Amino acid sequence: MKSKIIIISLSLILMFALSGILLTGQDYRPGGDQQKYWVFFRDKGELSEQELDARLDALQKRATVPNLRKRAVVQAQQRLFDYSDLNVHEPYLDSLKSLGVEIHRTTKWLNAASVSADQALIDNLPSLDFVDSVRPVMTYTRDIPEYHGPGEVLPKIEQTFDLDYGQSFEQLQQIGVPAVHNIGFSGEGVLIGVFDTGFDPSHPAFLDMDIEATYDFINDDTDVRDDYDLQRSHGTSVLSVIGGYAPGELIGPAYNATYCLAKTEIVNLEIEIEEDNFIAALEWADSIGCRIVSSSLGYILWYTKDDLDGNTALITIASDLAAQKGMNVIVAAGNEGPEATTILTPADGDYVLAIGGVLINDEIWYSSSRGPTADGRIKPDVCANSSNVYVASYVGGYRRSSGTSYAAPLAAGAAALLIESDPTLTSFDVIEGMRSSARQVGGVSYPNNAYGYGIVDVQTAIGFEPPEFETAILAFPNPFQNNIQVNVKIEGAGRTRVSIHTLDGIQVWKDEKDVSGPDVVFSWNGRNVKGEDLANGVYLMYVEGPGVEDVVKLVKVNPE
Numbered sequence: 001m002k003s004k005i006i007i008i009s010l011s012l013i014l015m016f017a018l019s020g021i022l023l024t025g026q027d028y029r030p031g032g033d034q035q036k037y038w039v040f041f042r043d044k045g046e047l048s049e050q051e052l053d054a055r056l057d058a059l060q061k062r063a064t065v066p067n068l069r070k071r072a073v074v075q076a077q078q079r080l081f082d083y084s085d086l087n088v089h090e091p092y093l094d095s096l097k098s099l100g101v102e103i104h105r106t107t108k109w110l111n112a113a114s115v116s117a118d119q120a121l122i123d124n125l126p127s128l129d130f131v132d133s134v135r136p137v138m139t140y141t142r143d144i145p146e147y148h149g150p151g152e153v154l155p156k157i158e159q160t161f162d163l164d165y166g167q168s169f170e171q172l173q174q175i176g177v178p179a180v181h182n183i184g185f186s187g188e189g190v191l192i193g194v195f196d197t198g199f200d201p202s203h204p205a206f207l208d209m210d211i212e213a214t215y216d217f218i219n220d221d222t223d224v225r226d227d228y229d230l231q232r233s234h235g236t237s238v239l240s241v242i243g244g245y246a247p248g249e250l251i252g253p254a255y256n257a258t259y260c261l262a263k264t265e266i267v268n269l270e271i272e273i274e275e276d277n278f279i280a281a282l283e284w285a286d287s288i289g290c291r292i293v294s295s296s297l298g299y300i301l302w303y304t305k306d307d308l309d310g311n312t313a314l315i316t317i318a319s320d321l322a323a324q325k326g327m328n329v330i331v332a333a334g335n336e337g338p339e340a341t342t343i344l345t346p347a348d349g350d351y352v353l354a355i356g357g358v359l360i361n362d363e364i365w366y367s368s369s370r371g372p373t374a375d376g377r378i379k380p381d382v383c384a385n386s387s388n389v390y391v392a393s394y395v396g397g398y399r400r401s402s403g404t405s406y407a408a409p410l411a412a413g414a415a416a417l418l419i420e421s422d423p424t425l426t427s428f429d430v431i432e433g434m435r436s437s438a439r440q441v442g443g444v445s446y447p448n449n450a451y452g453y454g455i456v457d458v459q460t461a462i463g464f465e466p467p468e469f470e471t472a473i474l475a476f477p478n479p480f481q482n483n484i485q486v487n488v489k490i491e492g493a494g495r496t497r498v499s500i501h502t503l504d505g506i507q508v509w510k511d512e513k514d515v516s517g518p519d520v521v522f523s524w525n526g527r528n529v530k531g532e533d534l535a536n537g538v539y540l541m542y543v544e545g546p547g548v549e550d551v552v553k554l555v556k557v558n559p560e
Contacts, residue, residue: 036137040112045089066289070326074426105276114276166249171385176459187254187416193285195295196235205244205392216263217277224263233394240392242409253413294412296405309374313345323351323427330412332404333380334369342369355411357386357404362441371449380452384410414458429466437461486522491547
């Protein structure tokens, strides 16, 4: 049975609240004149209600079938696209160009563009009437997170499974994959995006791989291989762990899935990524219809531990938005342990599956990053093998490497098997399924900030039944335009009160009813007590009645 969860439109909440975490051009001075900046826009142009409906309908008609399917799973309403899916308003971009600003990338989800220009011009951008705010585009750099070992041949373990996993058997057996393969699941029909440094699709482990699309977000072309060996090293190894197929040598959990490969990181003496490329890749994967994105490279430079709250780093915000649109983002927790709160972005996301690392004997890997997040949430979510993982080598053949970079694709492959077993699972169901089925070891209490909810156990996860959540308050449609209905389920009889407040606490509307229950229905037209139309934005609804007391976020998006 599908879980009944009322999901606030996170994208719209962020669109109205994002300005609280942004910097103006004057707040930051880069080392060079051509530092890239984000320019966030106030809106997407003036749209009537009819124009907005027409554009959203057009988006739905043009969408790929896989994209429609994944959104239909997570969206309860008939319309599968919302305001955040509209492109950035082109005249705003034209205005910036006319001033001499160079546009690099746009993000419709965050309603922004990454740009560069002389510093004096950047400093003046916040004064434009269509600009909400400006902040630097973060460039993350860190050491190459691989610990290499020779491709040594370990004693062969007796297997009673249909496939010959070779030296990859133990890393799969630890998370229950061979038994799931035996009952017929291999990732077939699941579209997976893999973001990394580059890939070598000619490696023997990928000869039978179904690759749907490729894109190089560094050079803006479709070549994810290039000629520089080290550039494709890390991605080649990661891809083999999730989806390689070389019987007798290496097999990945989701060897029969379909893949979209995105080159998002630059390798030189260290790995570097600009956050606008990562966000562009997320929107690209969403447009194709990926159910899963696996990314093994997390980042922390520019942020403090206090920023790891799921709402500060833009790549974290965008990754959380992806879950609302039906796409699970599964990432490495990081190799910065064993201290507390050493996870990397975007692993701090509320709806991002962060994967920690364990040894093959189930002990926690010493360097695996730990939680909690800055706001006290458990991280990582689950763990998989991160020590001496058997991987394909970019120079040919195979080797062993260590790091949560390899735990993440193992977990992502397991998630693909779970989705294949029940395509009606939402992205939120997948998170719950992976957590609730995880294997708990070591005689410690769970969840905790080393193992999270435990070690991935996809054999147990298959057949996962999402819990049916009974909600006492149902507000729909949310976001709303002209009217929103609020149903409150009370216990017994008595007075039920509802009040609407702005985010800074000002009460704008209230109502109360004496009803014997069990259902009390309120309706609000988005106006204050004087009948004046209120501005678009996020409002807090306080509900108090017999057996119920709660606060619900409402989002008003009436077109101008």
